[in-house]
Amino acid sequence: MTERTSNPTAAMLVIGDEILSGRTRDSNMNHLARELTLRGIDLREARVISDDHDAIVAAVRELLATHDHLFTSGGIGPTHDDITAEAVAAAMETPIDVRDDARAILAAHYEARGVELNAARLRMARIPDGATLIDNPVSAAPGFSLRNVHVMAGVPRIFEAMLAGLLPTIPGGRPVLSQSLRVERGEGDVAEPLSELARAHPTLAIGSYPFTENGVSGTNVVIRGSDGAEIEAALVQLSGWLEA
Amino acid sequence: MTERTSNPTAAMLVIGDEILSGRTRDSNMNHLARELTLRGIDLREARVISDDHDAIVAAVRELLATHDHLFTSGGIGPTHDDITAEAVAAAMETPIDVRDDARAILAAHYEARGVELNAARLRMARIPDGATLIDNPVSAAPGFSLRNVHVMAGVPRIFEAMLAGLLPTIPGGRPVLSQSLRVERGEGDVAEPLSELARAHPTLAIGSYPFTENGVSGTNVVIRGSDGAEIEAALVQLSGWLEA
Missing domain, CATH: 3.40.980.10 (MoaB/Mog-like domain)
Structure with a gap:
């Protein structure tokens, strides 16, 4: 989004x-x-x-x-x-x-x-x-x-x-910050937590990108926004959910 | 065009x-x-x-x-x-x-x-x-x-x-054919002949793309169309003009 x-x-x-x-x-x-x-x-x-x-x-x-x-x-x-x-x-x-x-x-x-x-x-x-x-x-x-x-x-x-x-x-704006998290699970497994995360942080853009490298499949989650602290908070929240 | x-x-x-x-x-x-x-x-x-x-x-x-x-x-x-x-x-x-x-x-x-x-x-x-x-x-x-x-x-x-x-x-059409000619002259030197060529062959698309390789500058001319004989004729015409 x-x-x-x-x-x-x-x-x-x-x-x-x-x-x-x-x-x-x-x-x-x-x-x-x-x-x-x-x-x-x-x-x-x-x-x-x-x-x-x-x-x-x-x-x-x-x-x-x-x-x-x-x-x-x-x-x-x-x-x-x-x-x-x-x-x-x-x-x-x-x-x-x-x-x-x-x-x-x-x-x-x-x-x-x-x-x-x-x-x-x-x-x-x-x-x-x-x-x-x-x-x-x-x-x-x-x-x-x-x-x-x-x-x-x-x-x-x-x-x-x-x-x-x-x-x-050209006058710029607030630079868009981003952090990413590599998760060794399929997109289908992280979809529900990501959807919750997006609802909890409507000002952040949360994207997911499947990868397959050396036989390992997973998802790169990218969280973007202009508020670094909120990105960090979202990342911590997501990590917690995925470990639970 | x-x-x-x-x-x-x-x-x-x-x-x-x-x-x-x-x-x-x-x-x-x-x-x-x-x-x-x-x-x-x-x-x-x-x-x-x-x-x-x-x-x-x-x-x-x-x-x-x-x-x-x-x-x-x-x-x-x-x-x-x-x-x-x-x-x-x-x-x-x-x-x-x-x-x-x-x-x-x-x-x-x-x-x-x-x-x-x-x-x-x-x-x-x-x-x-x-x-x-x-x-x-x-x-x-x-x-x-x-x-x-x-x-x-x-x-x-x-x-x-x-x-x-x-x-x-999906039903296709007539494949677009193309031929290209590498000319070791700047675009500005071939622009006029290309323009004449485009006027002489309105059904062909004539493009030019400057290149610099190993210190040599020049222009790749690409002629596209669905009539192979006309492309060939245009290419011969252009070569003649450039050698003249």
């Missing part, structure tokens, strides 16, 4: 046909999830959609209506299927064009490497009016934050670098 | 707080994507949502309205946070209760192991009226197909086994 805290909420939009065809395995969602958890921002939903203008516009609008922040990954490179910036601008009814600050970053980067800043590369300087650039220390072409929508690259190394620069600028 | 074929379409719903907190890395989405691609079923969207009844009901209804099939993973175990079956039944306005055929499967499985079929485990026999069971050769507790919604376990080994049994029962 999701713990309903007063923490900021977030959604993620992963954009790319290559994820939906199975060619590429997304890793940005897991990375973002971990980083947001550490900062006390609750990731409530993540979606993977294709490189399709209307699909991006619809998803941006829907997810923004119900979350404090939206993080996107993918579709901001120089090729014809890189349409995320345009679609986000359309969804938020904001004009978009090549912006001088972004162009200067690209010009300096490519000039230092003797590479032409051609029309395709210049598309990466298209930034919506009023957006703040997100630094790309890997390959220069910036992401951007347009109000509470944070648009980043799909290449994991670049996504992670952009996020590292972005996150300190 | 997504190729719009006449193939059946699908969406996926991954259900689980542990994915959104980053504790667990989902692998079922990539597995499903690959399997569906092989069978000519177009995965158009995937969502990760939390163990929340209302969120599941809303997502099931929304995704069903626009796709031929919906595949879910997670939330069908014996514990209090396993609420997928109830939520899917609610979304589809179908009664759900312990069903004799599912109970018999569980009873035989646990009896053979000397394990009690307690109330928690019996919850796994709750199956909506009219649903077809999906075989679970790993741990017995079945999934189910309720019309075009296919409800499976979250544990990857079980999800994969269930899917292997399920997929042959």
Whole structure:
């Protein structure tokens, strides 16, 4: 059961046909999830959609209506299927064009490497009016934050670098704490005590995850919340019940 | 750009707080994507949502309205946070209760192991009226197909086994073929030829994915479609342009 805290909420939009065809395995969602958890921002939903203008516009609008922040990954490179910036601008009814600050970053980067800043590369300087650039220390072409929508690259190394620069600028909440207990019994045997525990501690999120390792089956119980003392108390209570 | 074929379409719903907190890395989405691609079923969207009844009901209804099939993973175990079956039944306005055929499967499985079929485990026999069971050769507790919604376990080994049994029962489409070309030039250098290629072959999906390996940077171009001869023609055309 999701713990309903007063923490900021977030959604993620992963954009790319290559994820939906199975060619590429997304890793940005897991990375973002971990980083947001550490900062006390609750990731409530993540979606993977294709490189399709209307699909991006619809998803941006829907997810923004119900979350404090939206993080996107993918579709901001120089090729014809890189349409995320345009679609986000359309969804938020904001004009978009090549912006001088972004162009200067690209010009300096490519000039230092003797590479032409051609029309395709210049598309990466298209930034919506009023957006703040997100630094790309890997390959220069910036992401951007347009109000509470944070648009980043799909290449994991670049996504992670952009996020590292972005996150300190976003107010977090109370970090979600968690403790886990490894129990060498099946989920079916711990289900009733866990259910009681959940009733006794409605502010905690109590999850159970079956495992089988080296022929031993059991359950990892994870207790999450923002109050460390209550998590500890729940853990002690559960241990007592399981030993009884 | 997504190729719009006449193939059946699908969406996926991954259900689980542990994915959104980053504790667990989902692998079922990539597995499903690959399997569906092989069978000519177009995965158009995937969502990760939390163990929340209302969120599941809303997502099931929304995704069903626009796709031929919906595949879910997670939330069908014996514990209090396993609420997928109830939520899917609610979304589809179908009664759900312990069903004799599912109970018999569980009873035989646990009896053979000397394990009690307690109330928690019996919850796994709750199956909506009219649903077809999906075989679970790993741990017995079945999934189910309720019309075009296919409800499976979250544990990857079980999800994969269930899917292997399920997929042959679902009519597929024309398998999506793909060829790729490794080009040792940046995306910005191949963007214009790729854009022309996409215009010349509107039924093909042309993607580009930058790579850096051992200090060499370049672009993997992937051409996908259902007509092998056209893919081949596009590839020859692109190679010619890049050599020119």
